[in-house]
Amino acid sequence: MKPYNQITAEIIQEDMRYLELLSHSFPTIAAASTEIINLEAILNLPKGTEHFLADLHGEYEAFQHVLRNASGAIKRKVNEIFGNTLREAEKKELCTLIYYPEQKLQLVKETENELEDWYVITLNQLVKVCQNVSSKYTRSKVRKALPEEFSYIIQELLHESSMDPNKQAYINVIISTIIDTHRADDFIVALCNLIQRLTIDTLHILGDIFDRGPGPHIIMDTLCDYHNFDIQWGNHDILWMGAASGNDCSIANVLRLAMRYGNLSVLEDGYGINLLPLATFAMETYANDPCTLFGPRIDEATNTDNQKTIRLIAQMHKAISIIQFKLEAGIIRRRPEFEMEGRMLLHRIDFDKHTVRIDGKEYPLRDTFFPTVDPKDPYRLSAEEQDIVQKLHNSFVGSEKLRKHMKCLFRYGCMYNVCNSNLLFHASMPLNADGTLKEIEILGKKYKGQSLLKRVGQLIRTAYFDENDSPEKAFALDYMWYLWCGKDSPAFDKDKMATFERYFVSDKETHVETKGYYYQLRDREDICDMILDEFGVEGEHRHIINGHVPVKAVKGEKPIKANGKLMVIDGGFSKAYQPETGIAGYTLVYHSRGFQLVQHEPFTSTQRAIEEGLDIKSTTQIVEMSAKRMMVKDTDKGKELEVQIEDLKKLLAGYRTGLIKEKAD
Numbered sequence: 001m002k003p004y005n006q007i008t009a010e011i012i013q014e015d016m017r018y019l020e021l022l023s024h025s026f027p028t029i030a031a032a033s034t035e036i037i038n039l040e041a042i043l044n045l046p047k048g049t050e051h052f053l054a055d056l057h058g059e060y061e062a063f064q065h066v067l068r069n070a071s072g073a074i075k076r077k078v079n080e081i082f083g084n085t086l087r088e089a090e091k092k093e094l095c096t097l098i099y100y101p102e103q104k105l106q107l108v109k110e111t112e113n114e115l116e117d118w119y120v121i122t123l124n125q126l127v128k129v130c131q132n133v134s135s136k137y138t139r140s141k142v143r144k145a146l147p148e149e150f151s152y153i154i155q156e157l158l159h160e161s162s163m164d165p166n167k168q169a170y171i172n173v174i175i176s177t178i179i180d181t182h183r184a185d186d187f188i189v190a191l192c193n194l195i196q197r198l199t200i201d202t203l204h205i206l207g208d209i210f211d212r213g214p215g216p217h218i219i220m221d222t223l224c225d226y227h228n229f230d231i232q233w234g235n236h237d238i239l240w241m242g243a244a245s246g247n248d249c250s251i252a253n254v255l256r257l258a259m260r261y262g263n264l265s266v267l268e269d270g271y272g273i274n275l276l277p278l279a280t281f282a283m284e285t286y287a288n289d290p291c292t293l294f295g296p297r298i299d300e301a302t303n304t305d306n307q308k309t310i311r312l313i314a315q316m317h318k319a320i321s322i323i324q325f326k327l328e329a330g331i332i333r334r335r336p337e338f339e340m341e342g343r344m345l346l347h348r349i350d351f352d353k354h355t356v357r358i359d360g361k362e363y364p365l366r367d368t369f370f371p372t373v374d375p376k377d378p379y380r381l382s383a384e385e386q387d388i389v390q391k392l393h394n395s396f397v398g399s400e401k402l403r404k405h406m407k408c409l410f411r412y413g414c415m416y417n418v419c420n421s422n423l424l425f426h427a428s429m430p431l432n433a434d435g436t437l438k439e440i441e442i443l444g445k446k447y448k449g450q451s452l453l454k455r456v457g458q459l460i461r462t463a464y465f466d467e468n469d470s471p472e473k474a475f476a477l478d479y480m481w482y483l484w485c486g487k488d489s490p491a492f493d494k495d496k497m498a499t500f501e502r503y504f505v506s507d508k509e510t511h512v513e514t515k516g517y518y519y520q521l522r523d524r525e526d527i528c529d530m531i532l533d534e535f536g537v538e539g540e541h542r543h544i545i546n547g548h549v550p551v552k553a554v555k556g557e558k559p560i561k562a563n564g565k566l567m568v569i570d571g572g573f574s575k576a577y578q579p580e581t582g583i584a585g586y587t588l589v590y591h592s593r594g595f596q597l598v599q600h601e602p603f604t605s606t607q608r609a610i611e612e613g614l615d616i617k618s619t620t621q622i623v624e625m626s627a628k629r630m631m632v633k634d635t636d637k638g639k640e641l642e643v644q645i646e647d648l649k650k651l652l653a654g655y656r657t658g659l660i661k662e663k664a665d
Helices: 009-014 016-025 029-043 060-082 088-099 101-111 115-134 139-145 148-158 165-180 184-199 216-224 235-245 248-260 264-271 276-285 307-334 383-398 400-412 449-465 471-485 499-504 517-521 525-534 606-612 636-657
Strands: 050-053 202-205 229-232 355-358 361-364 416-419 422-425 440-442 445-447 543-546 566-568 586-591 594-600 618-625
Touching (some): 009 016, 009 636, 060 088, 060 606, 088 184, 101 606, 115 165, 115 184, 139 184, 165 184, 202 416, 216 264, 229 400, 229 416, 235 248, 235 471, 248 264, 248 471, 264 400, 276 383, 307 383, 307 471, 307 499, 355 499
Parallel strands (some): 543 566
Antiparallel strands (some): 416 422
């Protein structure tokens, strides 16, 4: 940064047009000076805490709890503040109150005999926690986070020291007045929400919000109202984005996955998708078919559906699966460059022998009832199927709630992000066998590495936003489906998605989906360094952070790879993965002193968390700690602020030399 006394008239003249514009925001010497002082002060605050989550897969209760407890950061703060002055049970009660203030207050009021004393003690405790979590922010930033109705009172409490006897009396009067005016409940809720908000400065979601779990729409509602976050799109997110764009193959896949996991409520209640035409068709077409291979994967302990409903879901599941295979053939034929002919298997069925030929080998079929498949033209949709596809298309494209969530995904999302020396992307970076970046051809041009992810991001936006019926728009719509399951998709990167085989063929050799070279080579530090260089990621401690592939902790697999250069934080939020992984997910916390990886046990329920104070059992592993505390000036935001300070110093010099005139108030 250039010292103030080295800013010459020539330097000011070079930037005169910009400085004149800047002078409208800071019209006087006093205004510019004040802003410089403010920004310099911000640079010397500790960096805000970043929270990384991946592969949420609709598990909204676990997601919301991890968000509320900041992966254990709030519990850690409470332990630091109160140490041995509170019993463990009291600290647990305080943490539960901070996580779920409205619900916990209701329980306390039902059981607490000395409610006024409890209010006094609790409010004092919450003020201490709030003072601690707000200490790394400017007063201005804290003020913007405050609820309007309590803004003044909270500011007074946060910035007064209880060590001064006079100030303690002042604080006591404020607290007693809050109680006397019957505002204690509202004030406690406001403080708890503020603590949650200030504990995490930035939230990074590394993809796969949708599918499998029961509440992706609830997660999206939470995110749309969150104060500061970004999303790196995963293949399941892109699938839903394709469905919202009107890609019928994506719509069919979304429906199939919802049936597979018994999550019809996500479609019907969450997004208002009309499933009646599909249900009617399925009941009639598969009335005499047990559809045993298509029963939903549901938790018997918590499932409330009766056998009739489960059978209907199985029928709908089979109906949409066959429709999906037919629709996908249309794109595969239309786009030979996708090289996915091997995914067209309906015409390889021998309907007399009840077998299917895959990669030159014949396999017996587990299910041989295909009433809607014409052996002479197996990929032709029947009239009823065409009608269903059109109605589902209209339902997805016309869903207001889905449109709102897509707007949020596009506004805050992208294929990758570089933030504070960390490269974030969901799944993969296509590589060759020798570890070099793989060139992928898209519409006649080749892309690799960063240029590939940028081009993919452009196509996703084209598919959703472009209203012209251009060739690029048509290609982009088809490519949305390819990103879900194509072998060179950076969001997938496997040789195939063996959907048909898993349903219809018993031989598990046909189920194998071979991962791309990235998954084989990402343990190597030199490969990670090459990728980081490709994206221009700098810094002494730089990392790639991924999700997508569950870490099999139960088999001893580690989430930290490549000598600490790569962190994989999909440990299995989805309940469907937990038997395979042995845990319920990893999250990552990056605060001013370094990285902490948090391994979570399965979450029981929100109700037990509130009633019993049953937090997620988590194990914290220190990944990387810094000897020197990281300040705002060491971050990307700090670099931006330094540029702003440099410009303000030029403006100040312009005012003082008379090259720029101060403006009247």
